Amino acid sequence: MSRTLFTLLLISLLAASCLPAPVTVPPSPIARTETPPSADIPLQHITFTPSAADIPNPERGFYEGVELGETDLTWRPAETGNHLLYLNARLDDYRDRDLTDEYLAELEDFFIAARQAGLKTIVRFSYNDGETYPAPAPDASLEQVLRHIEQLAPVLEANKDVIAWLEAGFIGAWGEWHTSASGLDSPEAKAAIRDALYRHFPQDRFILFRQPADFTRWYPQPLTEEQAFTPTDQARTGHHNDCFLASEDDEGTYYDYDGSLKIEEWKTYIAQMSRFTPLSGETCAPNPPRSDCPTALAEMERLHWTALNEAWHPDVIQGWKDQGCYAEIRNRLGYRLTLLEASFPTEIHPGETFPMQIRLQNTGFAAPMLPRPVYLVVGQLFTVVLPVDPRRWEPGKHDLSASLSLPADTFASLGASLPPGEYALALWLPDPSVSLHEDPRYAIQFTNENIWDAEHGWNVLGSLTVRE
Numbered sequence: 001m002s003r004t005l006f007t008l009l010l011i012s013l014l015a016a017s018c019l020p021a022p023v024t025v026p027p028s029p030i031a032r033t034e035t036p037p038s039a040d041i042p043l044q045h046i047t048f049t050p051s052a053a054d055i056p057n058p059e060r061g062f063y064e065g066v067e068l069g070e071t072d073l074t075w076r077p078a079e080t081g082n083h084l085l086y087l088n089a090r091l092d093d094y095r096d097r098d099l100t101d102e103y104l105a106e107l108e109d110f111f112i113a114a115r116q117a118g119l120k121t122i123v124r125f126s127y128n129d130g131e132t133y134p135a136p137a138p139d140a141s142l143e144q145v146l147r148h149i150e151q152l153a154p155v156l157e158a159n160k161d162v163i164a165w166l167e168a169g170f171i172g173a174w175g176e177w178h179t180s181a182s183g184l185d186s187p188e189a190k191a192a193i194r195d196a197l198y199r200h201f202p203q204d205r206f207i208l209f210r211q212p213a214d215f216t217r218w219y220p221q222p223l224t225e226e227q228a229f230t231p232t233d234q235a236r237t238g239h240h241n242d243c244f245l246a247s248e249d250d251e252g253t254y255y256d257y258d259g260s261l262k263i264e265e266w267k268t269y270i271a272q273m274s275r276f277t278p279l280s281g282e283t284c285a286p287n288p289p290r291s292d293c294p295t296a297l298a299e300m301e302r303l304h305w306t307a308l309n310e311a312w313h314p315d316v317i318q319g320w321k322d323q324g325c326y327a328e329i330r331n332r333l334g335y336r337l338t339l340l341e342a343s344f345p346t347e348i349h350p351g352e353t354f355p356m357q358i359r360l361q362n363t364g365f366a367a368p369m370l371p372r373p374v375y376l377v378v379g380q381l382f383t384v385v386l387p388v389d390p391r392r393w394e395p396g397k398h399d400l401s402a403s404l405s406l407p408a409d410t411f412a413s414l415g416a417s418l419p420p421g422e423y424a425l426a427l428w429l430p431d432p433s434v435s436l437h438e439d440p441r442y443a444i445q446f447t448n449e450n451i452w453d454a455e456h457g458w459n460v461l462g463s464l465t466v467r468e
Contacts, residue, residue: 001396001397001398001399002392002393002394002396002397002398002399041345041348041352041354041355042345042346042347043343043344043345043346043355044343044344044345044346044462045341045342045343046341046342046343046461046462047340047341048338048339048340048341048342048446048448048449048451049448049449049450050338050447050448050449051338051447051448051449052331053447054081054327054330054331055331055336055445055447056077056081056082056083057083057334057335057336057444057445058083058120058164058370058431058442058443058444059084059120059164059306059307059334059368059369059370060084060306060307060333060334060335060364060366060368061082061083061084061307061308061330061333061334062080062081062082062084062307062308062309062310062330062333063082063084063085063086063122063280063307063308063309063310064076064080064082064085064086064309064310064311065085065086065087065088065309065311066085066086066087066110067087067088067090068087068089068090068106068107068110069106070110070113071109071110071113072113073085073113073114073116073117073119074113074116074117075117076117076119077117077118077119080310082310083118083119083120083441084119084120084121084122084164084307085114085119085120085121085122086121086122086124086309087110087121087122087123087124088124088125088126088174088175089107089123089124089125089126090125090126090127090129091125091126091127091140091148091170092127092128092138094127094140094144094148095127095138095139095140095144096140096141096144097144098147098148098151099148099151099152104151104152104155107152107155108155108158108159111155111159111162111163114162115159115161115162115435115436118439118441118442119162120162120163120164120442121162121163121164122163122164122165122166122167122280122307123156123163123166123167124166124167124168124169124175125148125152125169125170125175126139126169126170126174126175127139127140127170127175128173128174129174130173130174132173132181133173133174133179134173134179135179136172136173136179136180136181137172137173137174137179137180137181138181138182139170139171139172139180139181139182139184140170140182140184141182142182142183142184142189142192142193145170145171145184145193145196146192146193146196148170149170149193149196149197149200149201150196150200152200152201153200153201156201156202157201157202160202160204160205160433161431161433161435161436162436163202163205164205164278164307164369164370165205165206165207165208165238165278165280165369166197166201166202166205166206166207166208167207167208167209167210167240168193168194168197168207168208168209168210170184170193171184171185171189171190171193172184172185174242176210176211176242177190177209177210177211177214178210178211190214194209194214194218194233198233198236203231203236204370204371205236206236206237206238206277206278206369207236207237207238208237208238208239208240208277208278208279208280209237209238209239209240210239210240210241210242211253212239212253212254212262212266212269212270213255213256213257215237215239216266216269218233218234218237219234219237222269222270222272222273223235223237223272223273223275223276223277224272225275225276228275228276228277228391229276229371229389229391235276235277236277237273237277238273238274238277238278238279238280239270239273239274239277239279239281240279240280240281241253241279241281242281242282242284243281243282243283243284243285244281244282244283244284244299244308245283245287245290245291245295245296245299245316246283246284246285246287246291246313247285247287247290248263248290249261249263251284251285254266254267267299267302267303270303271302271303271304274303274304274305274306274366275304275366275367275394276367276369276391277369278306278307278366278369279303279304279305279306279366280305280306280307280308281308281309282308282309282311282312282313283308283309283312283313283316283317284312284313285313285315285316286313286315286316286319288319291316291319292319292323293319293320293323293324293325296320296325296329297325297328297329300329300332300333300365301332301365301395303365304365304366304367304395305333305334305365305366306333306334306365306366306369307333307334308329308333331363331364331447332363332364332365333364333365333366334364334365334366334368334369335362335364335366335367335368335390335393336362336363336364336447337360337361337362337364337368337390337393337444337446337447338360338361338362338363338446338447338448339358339359339360339427339446339448339451339459339461340359340360340361340397341358341359342356342357342358342359342461342462343355343356343357344356344357344425344461344462344464345464346464346465347464347465347466347467348464348465348466348467349466349467349468350466351405352405353403353404353405354403354404354405355401355402355403355404356376356401356402356403356404357399357400357401357402358399358400358401358427358461359397359398359399359400360393360397360398360400360446361396361397361398362393362394362395362396362398363395364395365395366394366395367390367391367392367393367394367395368390368391368393368444369391370391370432371389371391371432372390372429372430372431372432372444373385373429373430373432374386374388374390374427374428374429375427375428375429375430376402376404376425376426376427376428377424377425377426377427377428377456377458378423378424378425378464379423379424379425380423381423383428384404386400386402388400390429390444419466420465420466420467420468421465421466422463422464422465422466423463423464423465423466424453424458424460424462424463424464425460425461425462425463425464426453426456426458426459426460426461427446427458427459427461428443428456428457428458428459429443429444429459430442430443430457431443439457440454440455440456440457441457442457443457443458445457445459446459
């Protein structure tokens with residue numbers, strides 16, 4: 001169980017009557033108060049009711065594929081229940097030439113449509129659909145690939161708000177970094193393309209690679225807790241497994257280039273790196289009993305799966321439904337955050353310091369992967385950023401303890417007042433991007449009964465009365 005303790009002085013606040021929107025206290029620097037909480041402040045202790053409902057949340061869960069050219073995506077969340085889309089953007093027509101302005105505009109239109117629909121996307125670029133596999137698949141020359149990466153970079157950067165992560169793509173069959181007709185699967189070509197992806201694609205987005213034989217060579221030791229979420233190439237490196245459970249070695253996923261089989265060694269490596277980087281992919285063939293529920297659940301939990309293609313393989317997905325584990329997989333892919341209990345005052349006066357405690361649990365397979373702020377919201381008055389990082393909320397229980405103050409002299413110095421009354425107290429985890437920050441479809445919803453304020457994207461803890 002992790003514990004986070006912090007003391008916050010809520011400063012630079014304005015009354016709600018002065019502003020139409022809450023005032024946000026910046027996360028840094030954090031002003032601290034040494035005044036201990038008043039011993040006689042009455043506290044309310046709330047136990048929250050977990051929900052078993054299918055609650056979609058950003059950057060996690062099942063996804064389905066889509067092609068460029070589909071400009072209306074608004075029907076998808078309600079129809080599928082999924083808030084992730086997978087775009088395999090085909091470059092077959094550009095194997096020997098630059099991308100056209102028309103292609104780049106079509107890519108831009110796709111991201112606009114995703115934003116309108118409230119969706120996040122996983123993006124891969126490829127030059128074929130594996131139609132010649134196992135014979136080498138047609139792709140582009142190294143020089144052309146590097147040029148395409150440079151051309152795509154501005155569009156991806158401008159639309160990274162709706163990109164969950166990218167798959168490395170470009171090389172060989174399906175863009176999966178093997179069987180290239182142009183020699184792109186050589187170590188030298190792979191390194192050149194890897195470096196170009198890291199250099200040109202959005203710096204704050206992960207890039208997922210298909211072959212453990214590649215990233216275990218680049219980084220012999222798996223990502224550590226201290227290295228996670230730093231601006232290094234390794235901290236941005238994730239894994240996609242596109243033949244999950246299809247055989248004992250997942251159809252060659254765990255074979256090294258010297259022919260040796262490293263199933264357990266590489267699963268241990270991936271289990272560590274996927275604490276901090278996404279693991280996603282798909283099944284590619286039924287393979288009972290390995291593809292049945294017991295093994296599927298055990299491996300998804302061990303390897304911290306964040307997302308999975310719901311469309312492939314249909315027989316495997318149907319098997320999970322028939323065996324009764326589909327709903328659990330759907331709920332647990334990625335993170336599933338649930339409030340357990342909270343303690344905070346029933347009423348306060350300006351100038352008082354009051355305690356607050358929150359216990360939550362993540363019953364998902366993984367932690368949230370992208371950064372986002374955690375706000376404490378007091379009605380329409382103000383918000384304060386709590387100094388916690390949801391990416392550290394790995395599966396298990398987490399305690400947050402705070403001492404908060406509403407200083408009366410700060411309000412007086414601003415010529416404002418703190419109106420007495422009853423206010424909702426809520427946690428708000430919005431998307432950090434300016435374009436999506438106020439869109440409740442992109443805020444994280446805790447999986448509890450009767451706490452979700454869909455209009456604002458708040459998780460309501462209870463109410464707090466402010467006295468004169």
